[in-house]
Amino acid sequence: MASEGVSRLLAEAGVDARRLRAALALLCDGEWWTLAALVRETATSRRAVEALLREAGPQRSGERFRLTGEQAQAYRALLDEGGEVPGSPADPVAHLLPRYGDVVRRMAELVAGGPRGRHVLDHVAATPETVVRRALLLGARFWLPGSRLLCVGDHDLTSLAVAMIHPGVQVTVVDVDDRILAYIGERAEALGLDVVTRWADLRLGLPPSARGQADLAITDPPYTPEGVGLFVARAVEGLRDPEQGRVLLAYGASERTPMLALKVQRSLYDLNLSFEAVYPDFNRYFGAEAIGSAADLYVLRPTSKTRPAVAARVEGYGTAIYTQGPQSVEARPSPAPSTAGARGVEEGEFDVLVGDWPKDVAPRTPRARLSTWLAKPYASSPARVAIALPPGLGAALPRLLLATRARHVRVLTEDAPHDLGALESLYAITAGGGVVEAARLPPPEGRDERLLRALLDAAHGRAANVWREGLIRAYGHLTKKQARAIVTEVAPWADEVTLLELPAHRLQALPGAVAASLRRAAETSEEAAPEAPYEPGPKVDRRATPRG
Template sequence: RVHARAPRGIVAALTERPRTLRALVQDSGLPRRSVEEILGCLGDDLRTGSGGTFVLRPGAVDRYRTMIDYGELRAGTALDPLAAEIGRHSALVTTMHELIASAPRPRTELDHVPATAATVVRRAVWLSTHYDLREAHLLCVGDHDLTSLAVVLLAAAASPDPARRGPAVTVVDIDEDLLEFLDRTARSRDLRLRCLYADLRFGLPPAVAGSADLAFTDPPYTPQGVSLFAARGAQGLADRERGRVLVAYGFSERVPTLGWKVQRALLDQGLVFEAIWPAFHTYAGAEAVGARADMYVCQPTSATWKHLDRPVPARGPAPTAIYARGRQAAESQSAPLAGPIVAAATGFLAISPGRGVFVG
């Protein structure tokens, strides 16, 4: 029963006005499958409207509001400590919405799921209110959400005087179209943003190693992906004691084992969780995890540097299968060759020693 507020919120929303399935997922933070199960329980009282929306039939509204104690639910809505500050930057939210719409399309094979414009501004506001970003260096390890632009645009709005320097931001990413977009946008607005190409599976560009005060990443949501991107963020830090790695990561409450695997992978990197802000990020997608992700504030320890400072042969190569989808998916495996094919190849090699043969 203690977890009933989110399901009650879904029913409450359906008594107020038509809602899409995506909106119900985003507002509740529940996995899409859970939301669909709740809708299924409403039976004939649920009506389907235009645009794929759902709403409760008028005659059932009062009964359901009584059932869920609607007044108590709406009176006890949790307060967002950042809401007022984000509200002051509504123009930036509009700007980011426009930039996200004009950015290169998300690439499924790289596990791109865009954060909402409000979330990107939320990240920038949180960074600026929790850290002293004056002349700081932020490293974005991947940036398909355009967080880098939100950070420098917020700083520019707060201090239009060019003599007062805000944060410098570096983005490393494998998506060359995205890097070109970020670079072009930054140049057109005279923003302190540097873009570098990097396939993070094979290392961090030397130019940014040991240079940043903070690192932020919204990585592929696999244990291998989160661990690798967080490690690259740590390698980018200049101050091994005061630097922090900020990680966006979410998992479905229906599959907590996956969350445990990812958290264990971060701990295996020697990182400790200084804070975890639940449901910090909201996405236009990722409905399997409730379209939400938490903000992990990770502090490196001596164990982090002991691991990262070891030569590559000693610590082993970084995993190359780090994504949840596509050819480089962590769960993808080559299908084993059928027995008859193996037998035929073995026989061929036996009668032709020293002759190369391709089997596939």
């Protein structure tokens, strides 16, 4: 006989009982199921499945559950009441998936080999089938040949799935996690996929090379109203024609928390986005059991009022956008440096204060936002700059130092300095006690070092252009076309990008690439060098020369 507790749970769930019925049907199939698998397969919250297991009383083996034959028979009778078998909503691309089994298997390998998720960035890995289905949906709904896709964050590796299935799409990935950018870059290069990577902390802005370029954008952001609003706003900024483009958004909430979903949807309405489609439970995850290991997929269409709304709101989202860690919404961290750290900053000691500082600290000193500092060179040439870097923004430290041309930089930060790579050629750096001191090194003497320094000194400029001009200065015989060809040969990733948006692994590779470009320039100069001109001997007066 079926448990009265199970019957009560189904009755209390009302029209939403389909989820629980689907979980109960799985338990009746005679197979062993883990709690995580039941949650993911049925898109039901962990709490709801735990309640079902408590009332159903299945057999248990370690972390696995199943119903006995007698229990299964009783619950099948309960499920058959009304003559309807629980099922899932129609999947728009389920009929396409079997043809792409090889891609699913390849994505499973790539996901398994990728960087581990960071909880402070709300990383939860989507299943390989999910990222392939995202790629298939893009192709089923939109005309993709010759189009551009922007992935706003890509811990799930959706970029690689899209590039494999739709090789005619140019894919750009922006992410704050340098590990992810390095992994995607390496795998894309090995597989011959058209994917480029750019570093960005979206709280500080979208990289210049990613602005106004894409036809479509896709994002799976932190599931807070602030996180969803910020990531979608940056996705809109990345669209070439916002009124023709689309933003695909993965977002999920527990069936128990409709008010949270409403807050998120309001953040989308505030951006004047229309909801063209919502595919329920389209995305499945390894984890996120509180929301049923599932998320809906929204297809958002910007309107004529979206771009003004984005411009008005994007700077107001703040730095607290995550659900966990020092930059979580609940933590509400103060962006200003600690009182102890700011106490040593006196009026007149620094020419500019960058970031959010207490109002009573050097009140007459000019100030600049972190986002402004990264976006464009400062109007004057300050000699001393102090930067306040909030907790959780440590990945921006190398880029903030690159963006600063002062002789001395002091950074107040609770994050330990990251590997600064090529910046060791630019600064002498000491760190301790929440303070990083960076003193600019004198101009170098060697040819390799001078070119590298020219690139580091012009971090806001397009790297390929600065590099090209440096090669021409070093080898005057080179034409602009030859110099640019050399840069493209040794560093194809430097095209149309500034140093500030390069992933860390590209910055670390910069000294070696500069040296390689100079060697290639020397070879090109030797090949192009003209032959030695003919030099005649002394002139002879033939008339004075005797014959015979």
